[in-house]
Amino acid sequence: MRAPARLLRIAGVLICWLPQLVAAQAVAPSELMRLLASAESSRATFVETRHSVLLKAPLVLHGTLAYRRPDRLEKHVLQPHDERLVLEGDRLTIDNRTRARKLTTSVAGSPAIAAMAEGIRATRAGDLAALERHFEIKVDGRREAWSMSLRPTSEQVSGYVSAIVVTGAGSRITRFEVQETSGDRVVTEIREEIR
Amino acid sequence: MKPARLAVIALWLLGLAACSAWLARNLSVDAELTVFLPPSTTPAQRLLVEQLRDGVASRLILVAIGDGSALELAGASKELARRLRQSGLFSFVNNGDPTAFSREREILSANRYLLSPAVDAKRFSTAALQAAIEENLELLASPAGPFVRHTLAADPTGELRQLAGLIAPQDGPSLQHGVWFTRDASRALLVAETRAAGFDVDAQKRAIAFMREAFAAALPGTGRLELSGPGVFASQMRDTIHAESWRLSLLASVLVILILTIAFRSFALVAACALPVVTGLLVGVTAVAMGFGTVHGITLAFGATLIGEAVDYPSYLFANAAPGEPLDATLSRMGHTLRLAVLTTLLGASAMAFSSFEGLAQLGMLTIAGVLAAGLTTTWVLPRLVAPRATERKLVAMNVPSLLPRLLKFVRWPAVALAAAALVFVVSRQERIWDDDLANLSPISESAKSLDRRLRNELGAPDVRYLVLARANDREAALERSESLAGWLGRAVAGGRIAGFEVPSAYLPSRRTQESRRSALPEVKTLAESLSAALKDSNFRQDAFAPFLESVARARSGPLLDTESLSGSLLGLKVSALLVENRDGWTAVAPLRGVQMPERLAAEAARADYEFLDLKEESNRLVNAYRNESLKFFALGLLGIAVFLALSLRSLARAARVLLPVLAAAVLDVALLLLMGRTLSLFNLVALLLVVGVGLNYALFFERPQEGVAERVRTRLSVTVCATTTLSVFGCLMLSQTPVLRSIGETVFFGCLLSVLFCAALSSPYARGRA
Secondary structure, three states: OHHHHHHHHHHHHHHHHHHHHHHHOOOOHHHHHHHHHOOOEEEEEEEEEEEOOOEOOOEEEEEEEEEEOOOEEEEEEEEOOOEEEEEEOOEEEEEEOOOOEEEEEEHHHOHHHHHHHHHHHHHHHOOHHHHHHHEEEEEEEEOOEEEEEEEEOOHHHHOOEEEEEEEEEOOEEEEEEEEEOOOOEEEEEEEEEEO | OOHHHHHHHHHHHHHHHHHHHHHHHHOOEEOOHHHHOOOOOOHHHHHHHHHHHHOHHHHEEEEEEEOOOHHHHHHHHHHHHHHHHHHOOEEEEEOOOHHHHHHHHHHHHHOHHHHOOOOOHHHHOHHHHHHHHHHHHHHHOOOOHHHHHHHHOOOOOOHHHHHHHHHOOOOOOEEEOOEEEOOOOOOEEEEEEEOOOOOOHHHHHHHHHHHHHHHHHHOOOOOEEEEEOHHHHHHHHHHHHHHHHHHHHHHHHHHHHHHHHHHHOOHHHHHHHHHHHHHHHHHHHHHHHHHHOOEEHHHHHHHHHHHHHHHHHHHHHHHHOOOOOOHHHHHHHHHHHHHHHHHHHHHHHHHHHOOOOHHHHHHHHHHHHHHHHHHHHHHHHHHHHOOHHHHHHOOOOOOOOOHHHHHHHHHHHHHHHHHHHHHHHHHHOHHHOEOOOHHHHOOOOHHHHHHHHHHHHHHOOOOOOEEEEEEEOOHHHHHHHHHHHHHHHHHHHHOOOOOEEOOHHHOOOOHHHHHHHHHOOOOHHHHHHHHHHHHOOOOEOOOOOHHHHHHHHHHHHOOOOOHHHHOOOHHHHHHHHHEEEEOOEEEEEEEEEOOOOHHHHHHHHHHOOOEEEEHHHHHHHHHHHHHHHHHHHHHHHHHHHHHHHHHHOOOHHHHHHHHHHHHHHHHHHHHHHHHOOOOEOHHHHHHHHHHHHHHHHHHHHHHOOOOHHHHHHHHHHHHHHHHHHHHHHHHHHHOOOOHHHHHHHHHHHHHHHHHHHHHHHHHOHHHHOOO
């Protein structure tokens, strides 16, 4: 009886540890995408900080982010000015209420901006194919603490942006960091609520 | 052999040799369309023709690369663009790849204070700088942040943003993997501009062949390359016409040789039939080359048709020879008629030779010299070359002594009635006879045209139909006018009357404008003070914009922008395409996109002292003028022929018997073509000239007083041989896939058939019951 009991105990421990063992393994891009794609919609608040040698103090923006499957992303800057950006399908609308300026363009018309916006949207959507159109992807970390580095492939973007580093936990995104070739860094901290 | 006979043959051979030798050294065939322009051409028309033959639009090749994954296609597009740029055959290659424009970006960046329309003194005041800096801060926080940041320190007033549209149009195709793609992403797009002029079909063909090879190397195995554009069309057209004319002329030659062999039963005679026309062509081309310096390609093409009549001369001679009769004796009987046949053609062409249109004058000269030489060869050389007994074996046509005359007698009045009805019909339709839209004669297939439309639409290429012109005496004045034109067109865009436009001054502003922009730049000390004041309460560091101060200082003391500093770049290309110099002075050309209500825009342009040019309408008007001129000389020639016939036949009645059936046939021919749903063009007019030329010959031979049944039989044989050969040659042309050739074929075939029937019924003495 003793030997089987011990075996059982070991098995029990193993069973308890199993999720952790699996999670401890490095997450594959495809798996990360599945995780991210599980979100139907999400709402978030963000704080975006630009660190630049040109500036006396970092430039800070506050606002909200909203995503809805399959392809609608809204970024609403509330502070220090009011600007609403909506990327839906191929259309990008920039509505600056502070300056009362509204502009709608097709993503095709401004490919560099499209790539940057797609970096956020396709990440949130878990759309690997869309990301691969613009970036070289590298994923590090575990399921509940992953980071993904996106290096732009188009020279149109790579001249300005060296990488976007996205960090997250499970299906949530916690941070974007845009590293520019000018040396500036733009860090966006996100508190996300997934539905 | 008699010495006289030898001397004639020797003289003839010597003449041929002299012509050949002279042509071998001096012949230059050109494709210069301006030769075919009326002297009354307006400056707009001259510009049109120059643009058609050598303008940028005429040199564009539109390319679509399909059949592959997007990544493969993008790779192929980049590789193809690289190979094309290296080849030296193309002055400009664009596949949307923004990295290809580094030189252009440098030029724009270095000259932004001269080029930007926003530069004026107010732009550098403290208040303006403060507003600009404020805006920059917001832009930095926008999705464009990384891109704004790049030029922010050197260009806080955003002049480069003003100029971005110059190298990357806002409404261009979308990019994938860094190159242009169609909207459905199925094909990569590319535009190439050949160095060679659009009218140089050989060079265009070389460029196209190179492109196909380069593509095969860039994307081996799979992939499909679709090409379009004027040069592509021209070379396709030439290929089609070449292939067809080979096939059809081979068929026609076989038929003609067959007919002549059956009729004359002698290979010597068949061979001799070719001599006058060959001599005529050689002498005619020599005469044009000597008289005009060069021979135009179109002259050669049409001239060969017009001289075609000369093929008939030897047939008349051989067929009319009585058994055993030396050809000299034959000539003494029917030489007068043969001379009339030659002279009527000469008269018809001589009116043309005096035309002030050089193209028509060349045609006239070629016909006169060629037909004269062919006539002389027939009357002088052939009798001395051909053995007297050679004509003996010829076919003796069946004698139909009673049936045919009676039959012809019956059809005489119906023929007259038919001709009268045809005349009424043609006159009633006179508004709708002509079609001056050359596009309808174009041998380009409908699928090729729709591919062209699709690619143009995808690439946002200009319609190439509407232009606005601003003229001036010199380059600077033209650039200044271009600047005010840009203002005017800008208002038209704002008013929604056009979607967009291009002007040369956007790429190269006038010196006056550049100078005023340069002098609007403040001194560095002043600018530094204004900037410092503007930055006082901002989040930017005081030293953040040091590169801006340097840039302005450099621009203030720097040189103005000129064509040399733009050369070899897209910007330089645009300037040379849009700023044209010709004998009318300098013209700034502004191609328009998306024109609404062109008539209204034209009227407004005229009020603002600009010229609105509708290329399609203008080219149609040109063709129209040309056709009217030809028609005038056609009528003059006919009048000359009528007077000449009345004088030389010494009888108005006889002249009428010769001329009227031919005219009736020509009118009926036109009526028939109209009933078949055809509209006529310049080409049909030339074909009608030939119809009248050969028709008059039939009439002259039928009308000629003839002694006895045997002579009448020989007359019938001669006209039958001539008519059947003409019918078979132009019947072959009717099989052509090329609308122009088919149209000429139809006109001559029906015209010739009607002529021979009408002449038999109305000119022949049989028909008047005098048999």
